[in-house]
Amino acid sequence: MNRRYIIAGNWKMNKTPAEAAALIEEIKPLVSDASCQVVVGVPFIDLPAALEATKGSQIGVAAQNCYWEKAGAFTGEVSADMLREMGVQYVILGHSERRTYFGDTDMTVQKRVRGALDAGLTVILCVGETLEQREQDITGEIVAMQTKIALGGVSVEELSRVVIAYEPVWAIGTGRTATAQQANEVCALIRSVLSGLYGPEAADQALIQYGGSMNAANAAELLAQPDVDGGLIGGASLKAPDFAAIVAAASR
Numbered sequence: 480m481n482r483r484y485i486i487a488g489n490w491k492m493n494k495t496p497a498e499a500a501a502l503i504e505e506i507k508p509l510v511s512d513a514s515c516q517v518v519v520g521v522p523f524i525d526l527p528a529a530l531e532a533t534k535g536s537q538i539g540v541a542a543q544n545c546y547w548e549k550a551g552a553f554t555g556e557v558s559a560d561m562l563r564e565m566g567v568q569y570v571i572l573g574h575s576e577r578r579t580y581f582g583d584t585d586m587t588v589q590k591r592v593r594g595a596l597d598a599g600l601t602v603i604l605c606v607g608e609t610l611e612q613r614e615q616d617i618t619g620e621i622v623a624m625q626t627k628i629a630l631g632g633v634s635v636e637e638l639s640r641v642v643i644a645y646e647p648v649w650a651i652g653t654g655r656t657a658t659a660q661q662a663n664e665v666c667a668l669i670r671s672v673l674s675g676l677y678g679p680e681a682a683d684q685a686l687i688q689y690g691g692s693m694n695a696a697n698a699a700e701l702l703a704q705p706d707v708d709g710g711l712i713g714g715a716s717l718k719a720p721d722f723a724a725i726v727a728a729a730s731r
């Protein structure tokens with residue numbers, strides 16, 4: 480199966496709208512030849528600027544979260560329908576920072592996934608174990624559980640609008656990357672979970688990224704792994720040349 484890689488930047492809470500537009504202008508010419516999907520995940524406030532700056536390019540725009548209800552008395556929240564109407568195509572859900580600092584759980588991630596898919600968005604669903612869980616040798620169980628719960632109620636047709644990002648929590652923003660073998664092992668495990676849920680064909684077509692301190696220097700080795708179909712990039716996505724180098728590594 481030839482899966483088309485996806486390289487997505489997660490800018491986290493960085494860049495004002497003007498800075499976001501400037502960074503995208505810098506990235507655009509550097510990724511114009513990419514054969515992989517290229518996405519920038521920006522703060523809500525930057526979405527209009529990012530959508531404007533990416534117009535006519537092949538760069539997609541992601542939000543970093545969304546609420547599951549369509550509208551109502553949910554002060555401070557943003558619905559998937561609102562994102563979709565603006566022209567946003569992707570949403571990152573279940574990121575470990577959302578789970579750690581903002582109370583996201585497997586069940587709330589499931590609801591967000593439902594809301595996003597109903598609105599027509601493509602979901603980048605983050606799963607991954609903490610260092611303690613890896614040391615307890617329960618990485619497989621944790622990642623399988625997170626994946627199964629988040630995908631509860633998702634049909635096989637809808638799965639084509641879900642990208643799974645395997646992000647070991649201990650590797651996010653720490654400079655400590657999983658080895659290529661560790662990354663592939665867990666991505667392969669996620670694929671086998673998908674096979675159990677949806678059958679081998681759907682699992683074979685599913686896109687599974689690695690995320691966690693991926694950078695220009697280590698991307699090629701990680702992306703060369705058979706079950707790694709791209710990357711979710713935090714820190715390195717804020718530097719245009721580094722992000723472009725990762726995109727280039729995924730475009731070979």
Ligand code: PEP
Pocket residue numbers: 489491646650651652653654690691692693711712713714715
């Ligand atoms: C992330 O935020 O999803 C991430 C992988 O961050 P970093 O690349 O900085 O580890």
